[in-house]
Amino acid sequence: MKTSKLFFPTLREIPREAELTSHQLLLRGGFVKSVAAGVYSYLPLGWRVHEKISQIVREEVNSFDGQEIHMPVLVPKELLDETGRSAVPVLFALKDKNQRDFFLGFTHEEVVTDIVRSFVNSWKQMPLYLYQIQTKERDEPRPRGGLIRGREFTMFDGYSFDISEAALDTIYRENYRAYGRIFDRCGVQYLAVEADPGAIGGSENHEFMILTPSGEDTVLSCSTCGYAANAERAEVPSASSDDAKAAPLASEVVSTPDAHTVEQVAAFLKVSEQQIIKTILCTTADGKTVAALVRGDRDLNLPKFSRVVGGPVELAEPGEVVRVTGAPVGYAGPVSLAVQLPIYADNELMEGGNFVVGANVADAHRINVTPGHDFKVDHWGDIRTAVAGDRCPRCPAGELADARGIEVGHIFKLGVKYSKAMNASFQSETGEKVTILMGCYGLGVSRTMAAAIEAHNDANGIAWPINIAPFEAAIVIANMKDESQISFAKELHDSLAALGVDVLLDDREERAGVKFKDMDLIGIPVQVVVGKGLVDGKVEIGLRASADGRQVVAAGDAATYTAALVAAEKARLAPKQ
């Protein structure tokens, strides 16, 4: 390929709409063009990267007999009615000319399950693994960060169908390993973490996070035993109960004018935030209000709290807080509530005593409050968000450390959740009718593209891992007035192409500096410069990401040297398992 023919409109300045590094570089490098909020066109360079990632996914999934299919973007409402998912808020909805309801596909469990229930009826037809790489449409409340969270994006979605838990477990682990190989080959550091399954349910699930400081999720991991979890999900081990408890003192109400945050109360009363108990009022799905208590320096974790309560909970409306506490927001406490509520407390509050709590009176708090002594805790549980420094929930010696990550994959054991609702069953070896066991496996192709940039960039632009770079090597002709440079570079281009290198020849009528800047910006990993050294039979070859600069190589060896560099870079990205 020649740059003189390649459509790659690079920009010198950062478009105003982009804040995130990957978004800026995708726009500046001419990889994508925004069409609407969270909707992008892929230009030639962007589509090359997209297809390289897709191809890696295909190869790894095909290796365990995954079979690619293609399902429609348009999904009739009736299909989603079967599982109740026609009420999902992020759905794009539309009607056809006959007023029939359709949705744009946001994931395809129902569509694929419909295929399988139509044709699969015997245990002999499984295991079966179907997948697609396709556009997904979700009317996100807030798209952001370019390709990180779009309303239209590309996702690999795989679905497994099995006759037993053991078989499901096998394919789940097969997938898990394939994801590892995919991210290794894409040249991104990843971590598989235990995660919250959300409303999709299922017995086991893992998120795959690409580790980068700009990630929007926090992951916690134990270097001792390898436990890793999304901070939203990470467990906190129960408190060690052998701590000597201070004797409860007599509680009393003290004035705390204008102090309604933990920080303000701590400063006013000159106590640490750990000595304060936050009382958070929540509403359950059936409209009841409950109180959650966590230490002042901790955060209530709603997913965890929901599990303890046994159903989804959300923060109570301010009006409800006023009604049950009898005080403005900011002064809630577990003692002397206006309305008696079930009280849930975080396990950590078993340690220590004589806490500060809200007095349920404006501008007042109650000091020397000890759970069990001054008020009754109805339920103890693990309801706070784990943080770095917490003890590992899986091993006695470990401590959790944190890192930031971008969620690029999420795999679930679905069990019978969809197959039961949609009556997808088979006849077993012994003749019984049995519900099919499913798993689903998602991987964001476009998001991986953005995350790879987040993880691999510098002041000059993108430094693509070679397996997903739009081209593997770029040849820059430094002086377009020099016919010998041009003819040598063209021969080198053809030789490299013949050696199987995905090579780009920069033959534009531009000064050398412009070409260097552009090649750095679009991130071609191996750079070859054919310039003034050619009269002495020399060219320069080096790695985009290397600080050492380019090496001077004999022109006659340029093709083999370049091909070897490309091969070495690829070898570096060989799967680690």
Next chain:
RNA sequence: CGGGGUGUAGCUCAGUGGUAGAGUGCUGGUUUUGGGAACCAGAUGUCGCAGGUUCAAGUCCUGUCACCCCGACCA
């Protein structure tokens, strides 16, 4: 949906109620030719849209749309 911000040339941005601007990019020319060259000449606008105030609106007022950020949400 709540809070904040921004809409002016392809892009980045100035613009005091009184003639629509700069840098960069683009076109032509001359000179240059190894890290976004210099000079000369040129083209480029529904000032987001719709109302309103005014002799006069890019500028003031009202509404509306779009985009970005924070939060809520995120199967």
